[in-house]
Amino acid sequence: MDITDIKHEALELNEEMTKWRRFFHRHPETGFQLPRTKEFLQEKLTELGLNITGNYAESGLAAVVKGELRAENKRTLAIRADMDALNLQEETDKEYVSQESGKMHACGHDAHMAMALGAAKILQQNRDQFAGRVKFIFQPAEEIGQGAEAMLAEGVFQEEPVPDAVLGCHIGSLWSLPSGKVGYRKGPLMAAADMIEIKIKGKGGHGAVPHTAVDAIVTGAEVVSALQKIVSRKISPLDSVVISIGEFNAGSAFNIIAEEAHISGTVRTLNEDIRKRLPEMIEDVLEGVCLEMGADYELEYTYGPPVLENDSDFTEFFVELATEMLGEENVVEIPNPTMGGEDMAYFLQQVPGTFFGVGSMNLEKETDYPHHNPKFDIDEEVLWIGSALFVATALNWL
Ligand SMILES: [Zn+2]
Ligand SMILES: [Zn+2]
Known part of the structure; x- marks a missing residue:
């Protein structure tokens, strides 16, 4: 499976990922209590054939795809998606508007879950193409900065398969990335x-x-x-x-x-x-x-989440793949860290990896509102990008 195949498979999945994302968007849940979100994930992951290896921090879970290629050194790549929404009344008139009064996915975590599910589907169907394991980590309570720490305390990075690297992304208007562009940064990215x-x-x-x-x-x-x-x-x-x-x-x-x-x-x-x-x-x-x-x-x-620090070598490796897939003009370096916090930092303290940005700012679609704004929305046409980059990194790194 080369980069072009990955791109095509992910593009074909964009519609299904959109449906998943809209389900999450309609049913936002906050903090550690995300029963409906978790149930949907469990159902989909099982349907896709993944093995759910653990439950953590009330609503968090880990699910694994086992590569079937033989190799001496089998490694595990963790792919992390956060799950929680915000206590905020949505003010969009989209057909997938939040059904829960006073709650809204206004940070794009609904899209993160959809992109991770998409990657799980592609990797599961192509498990004869890689060795090692991909461990999907669905994490609650990011917005209150506690979910990652809680999952780690309950052993998500100690239990088999133990991750050797971790990958995650944030969609949206963070870092002012227009739709179709991917942002990266070596070293500190968030405060x-x-x-x-x-x-x-x-x-x-x-x-x-x-x-x-x-x-x-x-x-x-x-x-x-x-x-x-x-x-x-x-x-x-x-x-x-x-x-x-x-x-x-x-x-x-x-x-x-x-x-x-x-x-x-x-x-x-x-x-x-x-x-x-x-x-x-x-x-x-x-x-x-x-x-x-x-x-x-x-x-x-x-103390809240630590500094989010991207590993230089891993980021370099990721940037090469992203450039091959999207073209140099669509892979941009984020010049300065932001003072926002992100609890992905706890995972990146444990193992090397990278946290990248998937731009989804599109003026025509009005997806340029800031995060945590009641009119926030994402450009669903970029879901494939996050998914394809997860898959490409997994296949090439494993
Ligand atoms: Zn947020
Ligand atoms: Zn967020």
Whole structure:
């Protein structure tokens, strides 16, 4: 099976993949609870002849295609697709609009599952063409950054067949890729995404006599602005760090000095060494400001997905295949990493591999809305691309 055959088989499957994608799109589920999505996958995978080798993290599963070629060194390639949707009310008038009120596949994970199913079908039908194993990993709870870690904790990368490399993709308008183009990047592609939660504890009092109280709002406001100085004054301008405060809650009435303030935010980094230094830098700011104001504080720093790091050699290998299939003009290097997080990073921490972009921005089809927007949609005509690239990488790498 050469690249042209793979392309043809995937193109022929585009219609069926579209149907699968629309099923998922009509029935979005969120977080770890994805019973209907899982049932559909189980049914299809079994129908295609794959062996379901394990259930993980409530709704996640692994299914395997066994290559039949003889070889001394049999390897396993994992192909990962995330499964979850978002808590968002869809605002499109497409015939496949979400049937679940307040839930929507607004990130394209519906397409990821369809492309993986398509690849499973082609590989299963051509298992005499390769040695080793392809392990399909369907993962819940990507949007909350917890699914990959949970599946790993339950042994998905320890149980046979143990993956030697991992492949995944993201469809959509991320990286501004037009329909038909594929994006890649060696090294860091997406940021580590951590969360901070801060509680400022002051002393409540009458608004008229501030000197008898400890104002949690003034302290909190000081903390918010002082935190911005970490990025501007303490991190090299050549390194990328984001600290964004998204919540600030305090106070109960206009003339009462607030006793407590609750602040939360996100911390994004592209470098593990800097990431490790941040909790202390944040704590220093809190300590300093609170000391000055006479307030106490609590800080909770929660680590989210790490930096998503693509292996250079594996990415190079992938790019050659993609170029052969799609032509040089359609395989573009993503110049800079994005500060968005993606829990595929946990899998890429375990084994080498690559996470690539499948562009689906098309102005005429109105598929250029940003991810997580209520009008988000994908260009279904590119589903074959993700699928064909999964298959080509599997066949050539195994
Ligand atoms: Zn998303
Ligand atoms: Zn996503």
